[in-house]
Amino acid sequence: MVSVSEATQILNSVSFKLMVQTIRLEEADQCVLAEEIRSDRDLPPFNRVAMDGVALASKTFKKDHLFTIEATQPAGSPQLKLQDPANCIKVMTGAMLPENTDTVIPFEETTIESNRVRINLDHVPAGLNIHKQGADSKKDDLLLPTGQLISPAEVAMLASVGKPEIKVFEFPKTAIISTGDELVDVHETPKPYQVRRSNTYALQAAMKKMGWHASRFHVADNKDLIRSNLSQCLNQNDILILSGGVSKGEYDFIPSVLHELGIHKLFHNISQRPGKPFWFGVSNDHRKVVFALPGNPVSTFLNFYRYVKPWMYKQMGITEKPKWAILASDFNFQPKLTYFLQVKVQNEQGQWRAYPIPGGGSGDFVNLNLVDGFLELPLEKTDFKAGEVFPFLPFR
Amino acid sequence: MVSVSEATQILNSVSFKLMVQTIRLEEADQCVLAEEIRSDRDLPPFNRVAMDGVALASKTFKKDHLFTIEATQPAGSPQLKLQDPANCIKVMTGAMLPENTDTVIPFEETTIESNRVRINLDHVPAGLNIHKQGADSKKDDLLLPTGQLISPAEVAMLASVGKPEIKVFEFPKTAIISTGDELVDVHETPKPYQVRRSNTYALQAAMKKMGWHASRFHVADNKDLIRSNLSQCLNQNDILILSGGVSKGEYDFIPSVLHELGIHKLFHNISQRPGKPFWFGVSNDHRKVVFALPGNPVSTFLNFYRYVKPWMYKQMGITEKPKWAILASDFNFQPKLTYFLQVKVQNEQGQWRAYPIPGGGSGDFVNLNLVDGFLELPLEKTDFKAGEVFPFLPFR
Numbered sequence: 001m002v003s004v005s006e007a008t009q010i011l012n013s014v015s016f017k018l019m020v021q022t023i024r025l026e027e028a029d030q031c032v033l034a035e036e037i038r039s040d041r042d043l044p045p046f047n048r049v050a051m052d053g054v055a056l057a058s059k060t061f062k063k064d065h066l067f068t069i070e071a072t073q074p075a076g077s078p079q080l081k082l083q084d085p086a087n088c089i090k091v092m093t094g095a096m097l098p099e100n101t102d103t104v105i106p107f108e109e110t111t112i113e114s115n116r117v118r119i120n121l122d123h124v125p126a127g128l129n130i131h132k133q134g135a136d137s138k139k140d141d142l143l144l145p146t147g148q149l150i151s152p153a154e155v156a157m158l159a160s161v162g163k164p165e166i167k168v169f170e171f172p173k174t175a176i177i178s179t180g181d182e183l184v185d186v187h188e189t190p191k192p193y194q195v196r197r198s199n200t201y202a203l204q205a206a207m208k209k210m211g212w213h214a215s216r217f218h219v220a221d222n223k224d225l226i227r228s229n230l231s232q233c234l235n236q237n238d239i240l241i242l243s244g245g246v247s248k249g250e251y252d253f254i255p256s257v258l259h260e261l262g263i264h265k266l267f268h269n270i271s272q273r274p275g276k277p278f279w280f281g282v283s284n285d286h287r288k289v290v291f292a293l294p295g296n297p298v299s300t301f302l303n304f305y306r307y308v309k310p311w312m313y314k315q316m317g318i319t320e321k322p323k324w325a326i327l328a329s330d331f332n333f334q335p336k337l338t339y340f341l342q343v344k345v346q347n348e349q350g351q352w353r354a355y356p357i358p359g360g361g362s363g364d365f366v367n368l369n370l371v372d373g374f375l376e377l378p379l380e381k382t383d384f385k386a387g388e389v390f391p392f393l394p395f396r
Numbered sequence: 397m398v399s400v401s402e403a404t405q406i407l408n409s410v411s412f413k414l415m416v417q418t419i420r421l422e423e424a425d426q427c428v429l430a431e432e433i434r435s436d437r438d439l440p441p442f443n444r445v446a447m448d449g450v451a452l453a454s455k456t457f458k459k460d461h462l463f464t465i466e467a468t469q470p471a472g473s474p475q476l477k478l479q480d481p482a483n484c485i486k487v488m489t490g491a492m493l494p495e496n497t498d499t500v501i502p503f504e505e506t507t508i509e510s511n512r513v514r515i516n517l518d519h520v521p522a523g524l525n526i527h528k529q530g531a532d533s534k535k536d537d538l539l540l541p542t543g544q545l546i547s548p549a550e551v552a553m554l555a556s557v558g559k560p561e562i563k564v565f566e567f568p569k570t571a572i573i574s575t576g577d578e579l580v581d582v583h584e585t586p587k588p589y590q591v592r593r594s595n596t597y598a599l600q601a602a603m604k605k606m607g608w609h610a611s612r613f614h615v616a617d618n619k620d621l622i623r624s625n626l627s628q629c630l631n632q633n634d635i636l637i638l639s640g641g642v643s644k645g646e647y648d649f650i651p652s653v654l655h656e657l658g659i660h661k662l663f664h665n666i667s668q669r670p671g672k673p674f675w676f677g678v679s680n681d682h683r684k685v686v687f688a689l690p691g692n693p694v695s696t697f698l699n700f701y702r703y704v705k706p707w708m709y710k711q712m713g714i715t716e717k718p719k720w721a722i723l724a725s726d727f728n729f730q731p732k733l734t735y736f737l738q739v740k741v742q743n744e745q746g747q748w749r750a751y752p753i754p755g756g757g758s759g760d761f762v763n764l765n766l767v768d769g770f771l772e773l774p775l776e777k778t779d780f781k782a783g784e785v786f787p788f789l790p791f792r
Contacts (some may be wrong), residue, residue, distance in 0.1 A: 025582060025597060025625050026597070026600065026601075026604075028601070028640060029604060029605055030605070031599040039588075043762055044591070044759065045586070045588065045591060046588060046589060048759060050692075050757060050758075050759055051643075052643050052644045052645035052648070072646065074577060074617070074647055075576055075577055075578035075617070075645075075647075076576065076577030076578035076579070076590060076617070076645070077589060077590060078588075078589055079578070079588075079589060080586075086565070090646070092645040092646060092647060093645055093691070093692070094576060094578045094591075094691070095578070095589075096588075096589045105561035106644075107644050108644070131756065131757060131760070133754050133758045135760070136755075136756050136759075136760045136761075136762035136763065137762050143762065143765065144765065145526075151601075151699070151791070151792050152598045152599075152601040152602040152605070152697070152791065153598065153761070153764040153765050153791065153792075154765055155594075155597050155598050155600075155601040156594040156595065156597065156598035156693055156697070156764065157594070157761060157762065157764075157765055158582075158759050159582045159592055159593060159594035159597040159598070160591070160592050160594040160761065161592075162582055162583070162584075162585070162592055163582065164582045164583040170554075173666075180470035180471055180472065180490055181470060181471055181472030181473070182472035182490045182491070183472070186421060186555045186558055186559065186560045187558070187560040188558075189558070190437075190441070191474075192441065192442060192475075193442060193472060193473060193474055193475060193491075193492045193494075194472060195440070195441060195490075195556070196555055196556050196557075196558055197555060198552040198553070198555035198556040200554065201421060201422070201551050201552060201554075201555040202548045202549065202551050202552035202555070203548075204422065204551075205422075205424070205425040205548040205551040206546075206548040208422075209425055209426070209548070221470070221472070246505050247447075247448050247489055248448045248502075248504070249448035249471075249488040250448075250468065250470070250486070250488060251470055251471070251488060252448075280712075292577070294447075295489070295490070296489070297552055301548070301549070301552070323742070323743045324743050324744075324745055324746045325610055325746050326745075345718045347720050347748070348720075349720055349722075349785045350720045350721050350722035350747055350748045350749075350785045350788075351747050351748075352743070352745055352746045352747075352748065353746075359532075360527065360531045360532050361446060361527060362446075363440065363444060363446060363527045363532075364527070364531070364532045365532075365549070365552050365553060365556065366439055366532035366533050366539065366553065367532065368549040368552065368553075369539065369540065369549050369550055369553055389745045389746045392746075395547070395548065395549065396549075396612055
C-alpha cells in the first residue's frame with residue numbers, strides 16, 4: 001500500500017517516449033505541440049491601420065483645416081504615399097499606413113465634404129489608431145513552446161504564422177480492457193444478476209476528449225483467457241488500462257497474470273477511498289505501461305482523472321497546476337485514507353465553493369451525474385470544516 | 397447601437413428549430429441530449445456485494461464462532477441461498493447477495509481456516525458492504541433530462557441503462573465566411589501588405605470542440621462577389637458566421653448585401669470594446685440566422701464566445717450560469733463602452749483572481765495566447781478596483 005503522494009511520485013518516475021506526428025491545422029485543437037512556434041515576420045508585419053478613417057501627418061494638423069483626400073488605401077493593397085502633407089488619405093482597417101502619414105482619425109470624428117475632410121478634434125497627436133509593426137511580437141520570437149496544449153486561440157496563432165501542418169505528440173497505442181463475469185454489453189439485456197458495462201465507455205469518452213483514441217475489450221473472469229487476451233493486447237499496444245479484477249476476490253487474476261507477462265508491479269493499493277486497489281506496473285524496458293484500475297465505476301473514474309490523465313499529459317510536458325475549492329459544509333471521514341469527496345462546485349462571487357454530495361459509494365455512478373469533481377481530503381485529518389480549502393479535481 | 401444586455405435579449409428572442417439525430421454512444425461526449433433518459437431497472441438492480449468477503453446472517457453472529465463456508469457466490473452468477481444460518485457464503489464484489497444473508501464481512505476482517513471463517517469483529521450489524529437494490533435510483537426514475545450536455549460521467553450512465561444509440565440535437569448547417577482583401581490562406585506567403593487568415597480557423601476549432609462542424613470560405617472585398625457567395629451560402633446553410641466587412645469602411649458591403657438577400661438586421665453595433673461593429677440578422681421565417689462579426693481577431697473571438705456559442709446552446713436547452721472572477725489589480729477604462737478585459741485567471745486558495753493583460757487592442761491575437769478569458773467590465777463605470785467581482789468568460 002502506498003499513499004496518494006507516493007503513488008503520484010512513482011507515476012512521475014515512469015517516463016515513456018512519445019512519437020511525434022504531423023497533423024493538419026484543422027485537427028489541432030486539444031493536441032499538444034511537439035515543436036516550437038516562432039513568428040515568421042513581425043506581428044503586425046507593417047504599421048497596420050486599426051480603424052476606418054483618414055490618415056494624415058499630425059504635425060500639419062490645424063483645427064478647421066479641410067484636408068483634401070488624395071487617395072484611398074484599402075486593406076490588401078501596396079502602400080500609398082501622401083504627396084502633399086496638407087492632404088490626407090482615406091484608410092481602411094487592416095491596410096498599411098500610407099507613407100508620410102503618422103496618425104489615423106476614425107470617420108466618426110470627421111465630417112466629409114465631397115473630396116475634403118474636416119477633423120472634429122482640437123488636437124491630433126501622432127500614432128492614433130495605428131497597430132505598430134512588431135508591437136505584438138518580433139520576427140523569430142517564440143510564440144508557443146513545445147508542450148503547449150492547443151486551444152482555438154493557439155489555432156489562430158498557428159494560422160497567422162503559416163502553419164497549415166504542425167507537429168504534435170502522438171498518443172501511444174492503448175487498449176481499455178474490462179473484466180467481470182457480471183458485465184454484459186450495452187446492447188444486451190442483462191439477466192437479474194448481471195449489469196451492463198459502463199467503465200470502458202466512460203474511459204474511452206474521457207480519453208477521446210483529450211485526442212487519445214483507444215480500443216475497448218472485455219475478458220471473462222478466467223485466468224487462461226485473461227492471460228491470452230492480455231498477452232495479445234500487450235503485443236499490440238503500449239499502454240493498457242484495465243478495469244476490474246485487481247481486488248482481493250478469488251477471481252481477481254489480473255496482478256498475477258500481469259506479473260507472468262513481465263509487467264512489474266510498482267504499486268498495488270493506494271491508501272484512498274474510492275479506488276484503493278489500483279495496481280500499476282511497467283515492463284523492464286518501460287515500453288509497456290499498465291494501469292489496472294479497480295472496477296467499481298466511481299473508482300475507475302477517479303483513478304483515471306487523478307492519476308492516468310496527468311501521467312499522460314506529463315509525458316507531453318504538461319503539468320497542470322492544482323486547482324482549489326472551498327469546502328461549503330462540514331464533513332467527517334474517519335478511516336485513515338485520503339478521501340476523494342464528490343462535490344458540486346458553485347462559482348459564488350469568484351469563489352469556488354464545493355458542496356459535498358458523497359453518494360452511495362464507489363458503485364454509485366448515478367451520483368457522478370450530480371457532481372462536478374472530487375475534493376481531495378487528506379488522510380491526516382478526520383474532521384473537515386466549512387471554509388477550509390482543498391485540492392479540487394474537476395471532471396467536466 | 398445596442399447595449400450588451402440588449403444584444404443578449406435580442407439574441408435570446410430568436411429561436412431556431414433544431415433537428416434531432418441518433419448517434420452511437422461512442423460519439424456522445426459533448427453532444428446534447430434530445431431525449432429523457434430513465435432507468436430500465438433499479439440501480440443497483442439487486443442487493444449487490446460491495447466488497448470481497450463472506451456473507452452471513454447477522455442475527456446468528458457470535459464472536460469466535462467458526463462459520464463453515466457453504467459455497468462461493470461469484471459476480472455474474474445466479475443468486476445462491478445460505479442453507480444453514482450458522483454457515484456463510486464467500487462473495488465477490490459485484491455478486492448478488494445470497495438469500496438468507498444480510499451482511500458482508502470483508503476478507504481483511506476475517507481469518508480463514510481451510511473451509512471455515514473466523515470473523516475478527518466484536519459486533520456484526522446487518523447491511524455491511526451491501527449496495528442495496530434501488531439505492532442509487534429506481535426503475536423509471538429520470539436520470540438525465542433533455543438538454544443535458546454529455547460528459548464521460550453521462551456516458552457511463554447511458555451505457556448502464558442500455559443506450560448503445562441516443563438521440564441528440566443536430567447542429568444546423570453552418571458556413572464560416574471571411575472577407576478582407578488583405579487576407580491570404582495559411583499555406584500562402586503573404587505580400588508585405590497582406591496577412592494570413594486566422595479567424596475562420598479559430599472559429600472552426602472553437603465550434604468543432606462543441607461538436608458543431610462548419611465549412612470555411614473566403615470572399616474578396618467585391619460587392620458582386622460577396623452577394624453571389626453569400627446567396628449561395630444561404631441556400632446551402634441555415635447559419636452563417638461572417639468575419640469582417642461590417643465596419644464603416646468603404647469596402648464593408650456585408651450589411652447592405654445581407655439586407656438585399658432578405659436577412660433583416662436585428663442589431664448593428666454593440667456598445668462594447670472589442671467587437672463593437674457586430675451585425676446580427678435573421679430571415680423573415682427565422683430559418684436563416686446570420687452572425688456578422690467584425691474581423692479583428694480579438695473581436696471575432698470575443699463575440700463568438702460571448703454571443704454565438706451561448707445562443708447555439710440555448711437552442712438546445714442549455715443556459716450556462718454566469719461565472720465570476722475577482723479583479724486582481726485596479727483597472728481604468730474611460731470610454732462609455734462595456735469593456736471585455738483580457739485576463740489571466742489564477743485559482744488562489746479557491747478564489748478565481750483575474751490579472752489584467754489587456755494586450756495591444758483588437759488586432760493583437762498574440763495576446764490571446766497569454767490569457768484565459770475576458771472579464772466583463774460594465775459601461776456604467778470607469779474605475780475598477782482590485783477585489784471587485786465581475787462576470788468572467790473563459791475560452792480555454
